[in-house]
Amino acid sequence: MPIYLYLSSIYYNGERMNPYDIMKASQIACCLEVSSFKPGNVHRNREYDDIKYHHFLSSGIAFGNVVYEACQDNKDIGKYIKLAVIESKKWSPTNANLGIIMLHIPIAMSSGKIEEFNESKLKKEITNITKNTTVNDAIAVYEAIEIAMPNINPPKEGPDAQKNDAKQELIEKNLTLYDVFKISSSWDSISKEWTEGFNISFKGYNLLNEYYNEYNNINLAITKTFLNILSNHPDTLIARKKDLDTSKMVSEMAKNILDNGFKKEDIVEFDKFLSKDGNKLNPGTTADLVASSLMIFLLNRISTNDTVLW
Numbered sequence: 001m002p003i004y005l006y007l008s009s010i011y012y013n014g015e016r017m018n019p020y021d022i023m024k025a026s027q028i029a030c031c032l033e034v035s036s037f038k039p040g041n042v043h044r045n046r047e048y049d050d051i052k053y054h055h056f057l058s059s060g061i062a063f064g065n066v067v068y069e070a071c072q073d074n075k076d077i078g079k080y081i082k083l084a085v086i087e088s089k090k091w092s093p094t095n096a097n098l099g100i101i102m103l104h105i106p107i108a109m110s111s112g113k114i115e116e117f118n119e120s121k122l123k124k125e126i127t128n129i130t131k132n133t134t135v136n137d138a139i140a141v142y143e144a145i146e147i148a149m150p151n152i153n154p155p156k157e158g159p160d161a162q163k164n165d166a167k168q169e170l171i172e173k174n175l176t177l178y179d180v181f182k183i184s185s186s187w188d189s190i191s192k193e194w195t196e197g198f199n200i201s202f203k204g205y206n207l208l209n210e211y212y213n214e215y216n217n218i219n220l221a222i223t224k225t226f227l228n229i230l231s232n233h234p235d236t237l238i239a240r241k242k243d244l245d246t247s248k249m250v251s252e253m254a255k256n257i258l259d260n261g262f263k264k265e266d267i268v269e270f271d272k273f274l275s276k277d278g279n280k281l282n283p284g285t286t287a288d289l290v291a292s293s294l295m296i297f298l299l300n301r302i303s304t305n306d307t308v309l310w
Contacts, residue, residue, distance in 0.1 A: 015115065021302045022111045023068040026104045028308075029294035030060025030097065033287060036222035039267060040250075040274030041287045051094045059092035063101060070105050071112030077129060078137030078177055080105050082144040089147055098148040099190050099288035102141075103201065106130055106194070107295050117303035119202065122296070127197045133177035138170045141177055189236045189285045193292070204229055204293025205300070212297075218309055224262055226283075226290050231255035235283040242281065250274065250281055 034056035035044045047053045063084035070080040084101040110125035111117075142159070159166040159175065170180070181194040193200060204225050211221035231254040234247035253273070257266045274281040301308040 017071075017111050017114060017116065017299070017303070019068050019071050019112060022071040022108050022299065023064045025111075025295050025298040025302060026067045026108060027061050027064045029104070029291050029298055030100060031057055032218060032222060033100075033291040033294055034060065036219045036226075037267070037271070038223060038226045038283070038287055038290065039254075039271035040281055040283050046271075046275070051096065055092040055094050055096045059088040059094075059096040060100070062091035063087040063097075067104060067108045071108040074109060074113060074129070076137070076140075077105060077109060077133060078140030078144075080109070082140040082147070085144040085148050095148045097288075097291075098145070099285060100291045101144075102190050103193060103198070103288060103292035104295055107198070107201075107292060107299075111299055117300045119205075119296075119300075122299075123197055123202060130181075130194045131178050135170055135174060135176055137177035138175055138180050139167050141180075142166055142170065187236060187239070189233060190288060193289070198292065200229060200233060200289050201292040201296060204289060205296040208293055208297040209300075216310075222290060222294070223267065224258070225293060226286060227254045227258055227262070227267075229289055229293075230283050230286045231258060233286070233289075235286045237284040238281050246281065250283060 034042060034053065037043050037045070042048065042051060042053055042056060044053055066080055066084040066087055069083075070077070073080070081101055084105060085098060088097055088101065106126050106129055107122075109129050110122055113125050114121045159169040159173075159180070169175075175183075178194065181191040184191040185195045186192075189200065207225040207228050208221050211224045212218060215221055215224075231251050234244065234251045236247070238250055239247040253270055257263070257270060260266055273279065274283070298308060
C-alpha cells in the first residue's frame with residue numbers, strides 16, 4: 001500500500017482529523033494571510049525596513065511541525081506555543097507571528113480531538129482547551145514572549161512578561177494561562193479570543209465562506225474579511241501603539257470602504273494613509289485574527305472538498 005494511503009487509513013478511521021491536514025491548514029493560512037492585500041500590513045507588494053514579506057512566509061511555515069505534534073496532544077498548550085515560537089525564530093529574525101501562534105495552536109489541538117470538521121464541536125473543544133490551562137502553561141508562554149521579543153507595552157495589570165519576577169508572580173498568585181489572558185482581555189483582542197471562544201475567528205471563518213462564494217477569489221475574500229473584522233473590532237495593536245481613539249478612527253475608515261461598495265481605489269488610499277511615515281498605523285492584531293479565521297476556513301474545506309481552493 002502506498003504510504004499516503006496508509007496514512008489516510010490511520011487518520012481517517014473515524015478517530016480524528018488528519019494531523020497532516022491540520023498542519024498544512026496552519027501553514028497555508030499563514031501564507032495566504034500575508035500574501036493578500038490588507039491595508040497597513042506587510043503583503044507581497046509591500047514590506048517595511050524592519051520586517052519583510054519573506055519573514056512572514058518562512059516563520060509561518062517553520063512552526064508547522066509543532067502544529068503537527070500539538071494536534072495529537074491535549075495538554076501542555078503553553079509548551080507548544082513556546083516550541084512554535086522557537087521554530088519560528090530559527091527561520092525569521094523578527095517577531096512575525098507570535099499572535100498567530102497564540103491562535104493557531106489552540107485551533108490545532110482542538111481540531112485533533114474531533115472526527116471531522118464541525119463548527120460547534122470545534123468551538124466547544126477550543127473553549128475546553130483554553131479554559132483548562134495551568135500555571136506552567138502561563139510560564140511557558142511568558143518564556144515564548146521573551147524569545148519572540150515583541151514590541152509590547154507594560155500591561156495595565158497582571159504580571160509584566162518583560163520583568164524578571166513575572167514568572168515568580170505567576171507561581172505565587174497561581175495564575176493559569178487562561179487567567180492571564182482573562183486579565184488582558186479588556187485591551188487585547190487575542191486574549192479576548194482565548195476567553196470568549198474565538199468568537200472573532202469564527203466570525204471571520206463565516207465571512208471568508210461568504211466572500212469566497214461571492215468572488216471565487218481567495219485574495220478578495222481575505223481583504224474584505226480583514227476590512228469587516230477591522231470595522232467592527234478596533235485593532236488593539238494600534239490602540240497600544242497609539243491610542244484607542246486612533247484605533248476607532250481606523251475602524252470607521254474601514255467601515256466606510258465597505259459601505260461605499262468595497263472599491264479598489266478606496267482600499268489603496270486607505271493603505272497609503274495607514275502606512276505613510278507620519279502614521280505607520282499597522283492593524284496587526286486584525287491580521288492575526290484573519291490568519292486564525294483562515295485556518296478554520298481551510299480545515300472546513302479540506303473536510304468537504306477534494307480540492308480546497310480553486
